[in-house]
Each structure stands twice: as structure tokens, then as C-alpha cells.
Amino acid sequence: MAEKLINLYSDTQTQPSKAMRLAMAEAEVGDEQRGEDPSVNRLCEMTAELLGKEAAVFLPSGTMCNQLAIHIHCRPGEEIIAHRSAHILNAEGGGTAAFSGAQVQGLDGPGGLFSVEAARAAIRPKSRYNPQTRLIAVEQTANFGGGTIWPLSDIEALGALAQQQGLAYHMDGARLLNAVVAAGVSAKDFSAPFDSVWIDLSKGLGCPVGAVLAGSSEFIEEVWRLKQRTGGAMRQAGIIAAAGIYALEHNVERLAEDHDNAKLFAESLRNLPGIWVDVDAVETNIVFFDIAGTGLSAETFCAALKEKGVDLGGAGARIRAVTHLDISRADVEAAITAIREVLSDAKA
Numbered sequence: 001m002a003e004k005l006i007n008l009y010s011d012t013q014t015q016p017s018k019a020m021r022l023a024m025a026e027a028e029v030g031d032e033q034r035g036e037d038p039s040v041n042r043l044c045e046m047t048a049e050l051l052g053k054e055a056a057v058f059l060p061s062g063t064m065c066n067q068l069a070i071h072i073h074c075r076p077g078e079e080i081i082a083h084r085s086a087h088i089l090n091a092e093g094g095g096t097a098a099f100s101g102a103q104v105q106g107l108d109g110p111g112g113l114f115s116v117e118a119a120r121a122a123i124r125p126k127s128r129y130n131p132q133t134r135l136i137a138v139e140q141t142a143n144f145g146g147g148t149i150w151p152l153s154d155i156e157a158l159g160a161l162a163q164q165q166g167l168a169y170h171m172d173g174a175r176l177l178n179a180v181v182a183a184g185v186s187a188k189d190f191s192a193p194f195d196s197v198w199i200d201l202s203k204g205l206g207c208p209v210g211a212v213l214a215g216s217s218e219f220i221e222e223v224w225r226l227k228q229r230t231g232g233a234m235r236q237a238g239i240i241a242a243a244g245i246y247a248l249e250h251n252v253e254r255l256a257e258d259h260d261n262a263k264l265f266a267e268s269l270r271n272l273p274g275i276w277v278d279v280d281a282v283e284t285n286i287v288f289f290d291i292a293g294t295g296l297s298a299e300t301f302c303a304a305l306k307e308k309g310v311d312l313g314g315a316g317a318r319i320r321a322v323t324h325l326d327i328s329r330a331d332v333e334a335a336i337t338a339i340r341e342v343l344s345d346a347k348a
């Protein structure tokens with residue numbers, strides 16, 4: 001085993017830095033559920049401002065942001081239009097069905113994006129036979145699509161469609177700030193057409209826990225009721241909100257380094273035998289690559305790499321690597337060396 005694990009499994013693997021821990025230790029705190037925690041209040045104000053919304057609320061996770069927003073937008077038997085690879089459809093324990101009784105119509109499209117035409121065609125005609133379409137949901141960036149950025153023009157066109165059809169419009173912005181930094185579009189502009197939008201603090205921003213959901217004051221009032229109902233209302237939560245404040249102040253611009261490292265990783269992979277990667281598809285901090293040509297399964301490949309101190313996730317022949325603030329350029333180079341060794345060991 002190597003001494004330092006190079007953890008490319010996910011950007012959820014980040015460790016809070018010394019400076020972040022210090023900010024947490026020194027946080028002013030109060031009773032969050034009574035609105036008396038100054039650090040939580042500050043984080044919510046900062047996020048509402050960043051996203052150009054009236055109000056925001058601090059929640060324990062991104063999953064909870066999605067599920068509470070869906071619960072407010074949708075009644076049982078109604079339908080959500082989303083990409084078939086969407087987190088709400090594949091990775092939230094069936095929460096959409098379990099908590100809201102809503103179903104998801106998963107659309108196809110390259111890179112986790114779907115076209116405005118596909119969304120228009122997916123809207124159900126009003127009929128007693130059809131589930132009624134209620135919500136359009138997009139992921140910025142599209143996680144299982146490979147960290148792909150929704151162009152602002154598509155975001156706006158889908159928003160116009162939602163408005164015209166009387167549908168709610170939700171952004172899963174787990175990695176919105178990656179899109180902001182990579183595309184050079186403001187978070188406000190990306191968020192403007194949406195009724196609800198959230199950012200995750202525990203992905204590339206490097207916090208141990210937390211997400212912030214934003215929308216109109218009326219919407220956030222509803223979220224607060226559900227937060228209370230589901231046990232998400234907290235007490236001296238400023239101790240974790242302080243990490244979020246620190247991250248918004250220090251860890252946003254630096255996401256560009258993660259994108260450069262992801263690009264470097266993909267470009268270096270391209271030269272390895274049996275590996276296929278679409279370098280141009282790498283727009284942010286996520287790299288998907290295919291190892292079918294190596295003859296190794298994802299399980300064997302990942303286990304061999306773990307022995308060499310590199311953690312990656314994958315299924316079938318598809319492997320995912322995610323760069324983040326604990327991954328340096330040297331780590332990327334070391335990971336490539338380890339992969340090269342695994343491939344030559346397998347050949348021997």
C-alpha cells in the first residue's frame with residue numbers, strides 16, 4: 001500500500017482544511033431552528049445573494065434539498081421530466097416516489113443533457129389517462145453525464161417552456177459552482193429561470209456537511225415547514241455553516257484547478273493501451289473512461305489500483321474519476337503512473 005491515498009472516487013471525499021476547521025471552531029452560533037444562529041443566517045443570506053433568490057435555507061444534504069423541493073412542487077401521481085441519469089431518479093433511494101408519490105420520466109440525451117424539443121414532447125397532454133406533468137428538473141453539472149455543463153441558452157429555453165406550460169422548474173445544483181467557474185456565467189444568471197435551486201457544500205467546495213436551497217420567500221417558508229417535519233431543523237448548526245461561509249469565500253475560484261487536473265488526467269489516460277476516453281467531453285471535474293479494451297473488469301481494475309494507493313469507482317467497464325481540492329497535479333501524475341503499472345501487470 002502507498003502511504004497517501006489518492007482519492008479520485010468523488011469530490012465528496014474532501015477533508016476539511018485546517019483553515020476551514022479554524023473558521024468552524026470560532027463560529028458564532030445560536031438556535032438555528034428559531035432563526036437565531038448568526039452563522040447559519042449569514043450562510044443563507046450569502047447563498048440567496050449568490051443565486052439571486054429572495055431566501056435560502058440550510059439543509060443537511062443535497063438529497064434533502066431535492067426531496068423537499070420535489071415535495072413542494074409535486075402532488076402524488078404527478079410527473080417530473082428529468083434526464084434518465086438524474087440523481088433524483090437513480091441515487092436517492094426512490095425518495096421521489098416514497099415521499100412525494102411522484103414519478104420521473106427519464107429522457108435520453110448525450111452527457112446527461114436533454115433537448116428543449118425532447119422536454120416539450122415529453123409534456124403529457126391533459127387527459128384522465130396521463131400522469132400530469134408538474135416539474136422539469138435539470139442537474140448543473142450533470143453528474144453521471146460526466147460533469148457536463150448545461151449551456152445558459154438551454155437553461156433559459158427550458159425555463160421559458162416551463163413557464164409557458166405552467167410547470168415548476170428545479171435545478172439540482174450540486175456542482176453549479178463548477179459550471180459557473182468553467183463557463184464564466186454567473187450563478188445568478190444560471191439560476192434566474194428556476195423556482196428552486198440549491199448548491200452542495202460537501203462536494204467540490206470541501207465542507208464536511210451541508211447544502212443550501214434557495215427560492216422565493218414563500219417557497220422557503222414551505223421548505224422550513226418540511227425541514228421541521230422531517231427532523232432537519234437544527235440547533236447550533238453555525239458550527240457547520242461556518243465551513244460553508246469559509247468555502248464560499250475561499251474555495252470557489254480554485255475549482256478551476258480541479259478542472260485543469262481533470263483535463264490533464266483525461267489527456268494522460270488517452271495514451272494508455274486499452275483505455276478509451278473522450279477528452280473533449282471533460283468540461284469540469286469529472287472524467288468517465290472506458291476500460292473494455294484492457295480486458296479487466298471495473299472491480300479488478302479498481303481493486304488493483306487501490307493496492308497502489310489510488311481510489312476510483314466504476315461499474316462494468318466504465319470508471320469515474322473526480323478531481324477536487326485534495327488532489328494536486330502531482331497526484332494526477334501519480335495516479336496515471338499507477339494505472340500504467342496496473343495495465344502492464346495485467347498484461348504480464
Ligand SMILES: *Cc1c(COP(=O)(O)O)cnc(C)c1O
Pocket residue numbers: 060061062063064066087088139141142143172174175200202210211
Ligand atoms: C451528490 C449529489 C446529490 C446529493 O447530494 P448529497 O449532499 O450527497 O445528498 C444530488 N445531486 C447530484 C447531481 C449529486 O452529485
